[in-house]
Amino acid sequence: MTIDNDAVVPAGKTVRTAAEVRRVGLAGGIGTLIEYYDFALYGYVSTIIAPLFFPSKDPVASLLSVLAVFALSYVIRPVGGIFFGWVGDRFGRRRALMVTVIGIGLANTAIGVLPTFAVAGVLAPVLLLIVRLAQGFFAGGEVGGAATVIAEAAPPGKKARYGAFTPMGTNFGFAVASAAVGIVSGVLATEQLNSWGWRIPFLVGLPLTVVCYLARRMLPDIDQNVKLGKHGFPLVAALKTYPGALVKATALGIGVQGAAYIGSTFISIYLVTNLHYAKSPVYWITAGATTVAVVLMPFTGRLADRIGALKVGAIGLVGYAVITYPAFLLMDLGNLGIAALGYVLVMVNMAFLQVASYTVTPQLFPDEVRYTGTALATNVSVVIAGGTAPYIATWLVKSTGDLRSPYYFVATTCVIGLIAIVAMWKRFTRTAPALP
Template identity: 80%
Template sequence: MSAGDDATVLSGEDDRDLSDPDRTSVRTPTEVRRVAFAGGIGTLIEYYDFALYGYVSTIIAPLFFPSDDPVTSLLAVLAVFAVSYVVRPLGGIFFGWVGDRYGRRKALVVTVIGIGLANTAIGLLPTYAVAGVLAPILLVSIRFVQGFFAGGEVGGAATVIAEAAPLGKRARYGAFTPMGTNGGFAIAAAAVGIVSGVLATDQLDTWGWRIPFLVGLPLTVVCYIARRALPDIDQNVSLGKHGFPLLSALQSHPKALLQATALGIGVQGAAYIGSTFVGIYLVTNLHYARSPVYWITAGVTLVAVGLMPFTGRLADRIGSLEVAAIGLVGYAVVTYPAFLLMGVGSLTLAALGYVLIMVNMSFLQVASFTVTPRLFPDEVRYTGTALATNLSVVVAGGTAPYVATWLVRRTNDLRSPYYFVAVTCIIGLIAVATMWKQSRRGGRSQ
């Protein structure tokens, strides 16, 4: 039996961290809230930055990848979106090493600064008309840098919140991580909605798209201040003083890594279809007007965020694995009918279909960000959580908009992105089933 087996997440009332069940009890409620807030706002900045690129993709596609075929330009921009995720596991490994060996605070402060500065740089880039081929090269380079820093962010935030949260309240505090990520999506959609509604099309296409990227800089400063003011988040953590956490995670906890990555594939595949692709789909494939689509995206995302405190409490009551299963089954059942509603031609029905998809996110993401850090002991928790999260994002998250757009073009079936969602949900359910079986054996593999 490995140490990783002793850190296995359980379901239902058996809510304990077997790596050390008493370490989180020393924090005051105020300290826990400060840690949860700082973790959540960092993920908000990360996903604001990353979501912006997806939301402005239909605007910047011809600016950086001019082509006679607008779909070709869009696919090129979405390929950059996907490629930027490839480097995220490297960022997760590096910042996981920093966080597990030298302290969580150091890693979390550096990641949010790097993400914010890279995001601002995108807003300052010259376009193809000004710089020629250098423009897309710079865009790809900055997205790589942004992806590297982002690789250490969300896994680190989930880790520190999991370590601070008290027994019986882990999911409700764990909800701060997905509330931050999806809050970032919502604010990004609102920011693009504002500029697209206020500015004329030619203004938006020439300089207006830059404004939301530049707004990210003051948000980064706010997050930096919040994280610098954190209580000592490393005081009760056994930091690894010897060796490399990645090797330890791979050698001693391969099952936990596989389970967390498979669950993450279910989470990311479904979530990125909802949070990133659907907005593109409504504008490009169904030809709804841009501005209302951005506002609908912001609104339905905020609905999901608003439900997360309640799904967190539900997970603390009935178990995180049970809530994860509800979310995965929900995605698999409602996504196809939701795409049918979107294709009717009514923006109201399209919004309803969007809500049906996004509601499931409030179940699945809260459960996932609660479960994943608890699969690993604290000396490799940052590395394990970051690596699994980023591998799943590479496989099913960053690729989702590209694959979904390609499927529609290849099959001429506007509902074909559903099959991508279905496959990722099945993978996620398999992971949940294995953890369920493990938890029924007292959290230990036989």
């Protein structure tokens, strides 16, 4: 197989029309949008809900507690990935993706109606954790599944430009979530926001879920060209037969997730909590910086189809490693406009790295274990370097007193990602058919 997207269509595969491929891409992207809208909301309102669910005399201790729940919700994601990978690889991609989008949306809406500590006492943070774990379980099968069906539907030579729909969805989810929080924080008084206004963006997730569900109901037969597994458990087959692919995909994912979650989740917390910028403009800056990355992704997708996805991924990793530290310096100058520039400089790299990752990873596995392999690698890397990123970065700043210390976390994950790319570079060529 190849990850460079220029091979002939494998024998026995039905060629889809351009309209069908676009529908698959859009439905996959919309699903990942609702997933990351839900997860991003929690991160963006963390400074608001921390004292509501984890009251403490030390505001940083409250924030760390609410971020710990953020991280724990990611621990369950590999379990969801394994379960929905089994469903997708044995019984069909459509069935798995319909369930995940409903589960994510309902769990997100539930957060908007949870009682706070003042009302329910210790039960409040317990319920918050339960709902977040449920959300993580369903989310574990979403983004890997979306990347899988898009990779299978996209024609040779155009894998990356269609593969870009997945990260466009995830990042636009971050942008919409940030904008939603920016609206309520800008319209409502601080007391109203802290009392009930923070719930509104979570409740808005319900109609978004309905839209995603309907989009997927109208999909063409996404299992048409897929050779589903007939026997055994796909996780066992993936671990036994493709351990090298799982390790490489996970290592690349660590590079992606570590850098991405610092940019998409931590920096907004950092600008408010550590640099004391006002909440509302920070949320809008976050939405704007993320949207810049989304707008660039169709172009980086086309670039990846021309020069190879691994090269584009390397550009993104090197960019993160080189730019993030100077960007932190710019953010600390006390000027919100300059801080926004630093934020955008960080997020531009996401357009390169995520498009490459979501194009490459599904191509490492054959049909029978592709959903499982992609979901497992994606979710394990998220657990290691994604969901933990805001907590680790906040802890680093608190422990060291160095406002730039989160950079070292980013640099470490980038090195791991580059090692994975080098390992893949040696093995794959441009001569064999993709997605056999």
